[in-house]
Amino acid sequence: MARSLTQLELLIELEPIAEQNVNRHLSMAKDWNPHEYVPWELGRNFAAMNGVNWDPEQSKLTEVAKAAMITNLLTEDNLPSYHREIAENFSQDGAWGTWVGRWTAEENRHGIVIRDYLVVTRGVDPVALEQARMIHMTNGYNSAHLIKKHANRDYVQADAGFMHSVAYVTFQELATRVSHRNTGKVCNDPLADRMLQRIAADENLHMIFYRDMCAAALDLSPDQAMEAITNIVLGFQMPGLGMPNFRRNGVLMAKHGVYDLRQHLEEVLLPNLKKWNIFERTDFGAVGDHCRNRLGEFVEKLRADVVRFEEQRDRALAREARRTGRPPVLVS
Ligand SMILES: [Fe+2]
Numbered sequence: 001m002a003r004s005l006t007q008l009e010l011l012i013e014l015e016p017i018a019e020q021n022v023n024r025h026l027s028m029a030k031d032w033n034p035h036e037y038v039p040w041e042l043g044r045n046f047a048a049m050n051g052v053n054w055d056p057e058q059s060k061l062t063e064v065a066k067a068a069m070i071t072n073l074l075t076e077d078n079l080p081s082y083h084r085e086i087a088e089n090f091s092q093d094g095a096w097g098t099w100v101g102r103w104t105a106e107e108n109r110h111g112i113v114i115r116d117y118l119v120v121t122r123g124v125d126p127v128a129l130e131q132a133r134m135i136h137m138t139n140g141y142n143s144a145h146l147i148k149k150h151a152n153r154d155y156v157q158a159d160a161g162f163m164h165s166v167a168y169v170t171f172q173e174l175a176t177r178v179s180h181r182n183t184g185k186v187c188n189d190p191l192a193d194r195m196l197q198r199i200a201a202d203e204n205l206h207m208i209f210y211r212d213m214c215a216a217a218l219d220l221s222p223d224q225a226m227e228a229i230t231n232i233v234l235g236f237q238m239p240g241l242g243m244p245n246f247r248r249n250g251v252l253m254a255k256h257g258v259y260d261l262r263q264h265l266e267e268v269l270l271p272n273l274k275k276w277n278i279f280e281r282t283d284f285g286a287v288g289d290h291c292r293n294r295l296g297e298f299v300e301k302l303r304a305d306v307v308r309f310e311e312q313r314d315r316a317l318a319r320e321a322r323r324t325g326r327p328p329v330l331v332s
């Protein structure tokens with residue numbers, strides 16, 4: 001059986017491919033300005049500057065839209081934690097360093113523009129938002145802890161490292177793309193939709209970079225990469241884990257189709273697994289084969305869970321519609 005490569009060997013072997021992918025990214029990425037996505041004419045002072053403080057009546061967003069916006073923004077706010085993860089695992093040398101810097105700068109736009117939009121339009125309580133940001137950022141994010149906590153213990157390596165990071169961010173970027181895109185739809189405001197479409201397009205390009213690096217890692221060290229992918233898929237948690245009201249907001253988002261189990265399976269997990277040819281590959285050894293089997297069983301179970309979840313959701317939405325007299329909101 002081929003031995004696992006060290007973190008340093010992986011980074012050195014994959015650096016030329018990282019360079020190609022950074023160059024492709026730079027040729028495709030669009031420069032845009034956050035201030036051009038915010039309706040500034042709606043803004044006014046708060047009480048500290050002789051204006052009026054936030055009141056729930058001022059918000060045009062539904063509870064679902066608020067929950068989705070807050071979850072997405074707090075996730076973007078936690079950028080320093082993700083930067084640390086990526087910088088530690090990808091290194092800051094050569095093409096890796098170029099990517100880490102560029103990716104971080106692009107991500108920062110997302111938090112800037114969503115916050116500006118929400119504060120100017122008075123979409124959410126800015127004081128509660130700030131308190132939640134403080135809690136969420138102080139907690140930080142550490143993928144190694146999450147992987148150890150949630151993944152199947154048989155497969156957990158002592159050090160999460162590059163392979164786990166690149167697999168995780170591939171799924172995470174695609175998940176945030178889906179979440180931003182559907183949040184735009186649920187806001188019922190063409191400006192929010194335009195802004196979130198812009199962000200979702202960035203997330204898609206980020207996903208492509210990580211997905212293609214993961215593909216290269218699979219070719220270089222198939223068993224090692226497969227083990228990491230299985231760990232990540234089995235233990236996947238959205239990056240918002242630990243933020244205030246994460247469960248409540250996550251349930252609301254799932255219930256109304258902003259990010260639900262079917263989207264997670266069909267729009268996030270399966271497209272990447274297909275792109276990597278996971279179920280057709282012939283280059284796995286015993287470990288890779290074993291992990292692939294576990295992954296296959298997990299996907300089958302998820303298919304059944306999706307059906308069960310949607311049956312329950314349909315009943316809950318119908319009950320709610322009867323109670324409120326309004327048709328259920330379901331994004332997709
Ligand atoms: Fe982002």
Ligand SMILES: [Fe+2]
Binds near residue numbers: 173176
């Ligand atoms: Fe991103």
